Amino acid sequence: MRAVFITGGTTGIGMELAKLYLSRGWRVGVCGRSRQKFDDNFTTHLDHLTFYGLDVSNRKDLKAAIADFSKSSGLDLLIANAGIGYIHKTKVPDFEYSYKMVEINLFGVMYSFEAALEIMIPSGKGQLVAMSSIAGYNGLPGVSAYSATKAAVQKYTESLHLDLKQFNIAVTTICPGFVETPLTATNRHSMPFLVKAPKAAVLIARAIEKKKMIYAFPFIFASIVRFISILPRTWYRFIITKKAFNYSKE
Numbered sequence: 001m002r003a004v005f006i007t008g009g010t011t012g013i014g015m016e017l018a019k020l021y022l023s024r025g026w027r028v029g030v031c032g033r034s035r036q037k038f039d040d041n042f043t044t045h046l047d048h049l050t051f052y053g054l055d056v057s058n059r060k061d062l063k064a065a066i067a068d069f070s071k072s073s074g075l076d077l078l079i080a081n082a083g084i085g086y087i088h089k090t091k092v093p094d095f096e097y098s099y100k101m102v103e104i105n106l107f108g109v110m111y112s113f114e115a116a117l118e119i120m121i122p123s124g125k126g127q128l129v130a131m132s133s134i135a136g137y138n139g140l141p142g143v144s145a146y147s148a149t150k151a152a153v154q155k156y157t158e159s160l161h162l163d164l165k166q167f168n169i170a171v172t173t174i175c176p177g178f179v180e181t182p183l184t185a186t187n188r189h190s191m192p193f194l195v196k197a198p199k200a201a202v203l204i205a206r207a208i209e210k211k212k213m214i215y216a217f218p219f220i221f222a223s224i225v226r227f228i229s230i231l232p233r234t235w236y237r238f239i240i241t242k243k244a245f246n247y248s249k250e
């Protein structure tokens with residue numbers, strides 16, 4: 001039986017991925033800070049599912065959980081999905097919250113990969129996946145630390161994709177556009193090309209299966225964002241400061 005560990009698997013994209021892999025007969029480990037969310041959202045396949053209550057910014061706890069989960073049947077796939085977004089978008093950054101975001105969105109990915117590699121390198125196989133965002137392609141107004149952490153994740157995984165090939169370990173970066181989850185539920189701006197979470201999970205799992213280096217979706221929105229990212233920055237500033245695009249109003 002193949003085994004996947006998903007960080008931030010109690011709600012949203014991580015939860016949908018966990019349910020998808022369970023339905024495909026995988027052993028699944030999920031972590032999150034809230035046992036309650038886990039209990040509320042998972043009622044079936046419980047014999048193949050293990051929950052670890054922890055904060056991904058705690059390196060020691062995460063390492064212990066991934067090692068414990070992998071004891072019985074190894075680890076084929078690690079999805080570093082846990083992340084937080086901004087509840088309020090502001091022009092003056094909330095620095096305390098931004099530091100927390102770096103710990104969760106960036107260090108959380110690094111800690112997950114570190115723990116998974118301790119199992120995957122000796123076993124000579126595996127796949128690491130990190131959840132970036134299309135918000136990582138450009139420095140978006142009002143969400144500076146979010147854009148920064150997601151850009152950092154993209155570059156971190158791009159390097160590892162090259163480095164870990166020799167160990168037979170694939171690395172995949174996922175860059176979703178807007179997905180309907182608790183994270184986006186508080187957004188007050190428009191969310192073009194919004195994707196339902198179960199559909200996002202299917203698309204992500206397909207990209208993982210194909211061992212893509214980077215997968216951004218939905219296609220049209222991701223293509224627009226990627227095109228904007230290669231424009232001269234003066235052009236980017238011109239576009240993003242237009243009223244329709246600039247949702248940093250506070």
Ligand SMILES: NC(=O)c1ccc[n+]([C@@H]2O[C@H](COP(=O)([O-])OP(=O)(O)OC[C@H]3O[C@@H](n4cnc5c(N)ncnc54)[C@H](OP(=O)(O)O)[C@@H]3O)[C@@H](O)[C@H]2O)c1
Pocket residue numbers: 007008009010011012013014015031032033034035037054055056057081082083084085104131132133134175176177178179180181182183184
């Ligand atoms: N939704 C989107 O439009 C979108 C777009 C691009 C990228 N993403 C990325 O996709 C990932 C999942 O987002 P989502 O939309 O599914 O959000 P979500 O529904 O809020 O889910 C986030 C998950 O991460 C967990 N989590 C948050 N902080 C944690 C921490 N410190 N330690 C352990 N677990 C933690 C949450 O569980 P607990 O609350 O139980 O801790 C939850 O299971 C994030 O990395 C996000 O940045 C989302």
